[in-house]
Amino acid sequence: MPSLIELQKHIAELEVKLTFQEGTIEDLNQSLIEQQFILDRLQQQVRLLAVKLTDLQPSNIASQAEETPPPHY
DSSP, rough: OOOOHHHHHHHHHHHHHHHHHHHHHHHHHHHHHHHHHHHHHHHHHHHHHHHHHHSSSOOOOOTTTTTOOOOOO
């Protein structure tokens, strides 16, 4: 059976590891928040670019004013 001193050392090691893990989790969480912000901004930019590209492309369908009447008129 481990002695009291060995158990205290083991508990201290676990506390150090836990503290390190908590810091790592917080760092990862902050990175994730920043990446999500960047991703949201990029998605918004892509949507705006898609709208602009759609507006720039001419339509293959003629407008009503340009449409010739059907032959039976």
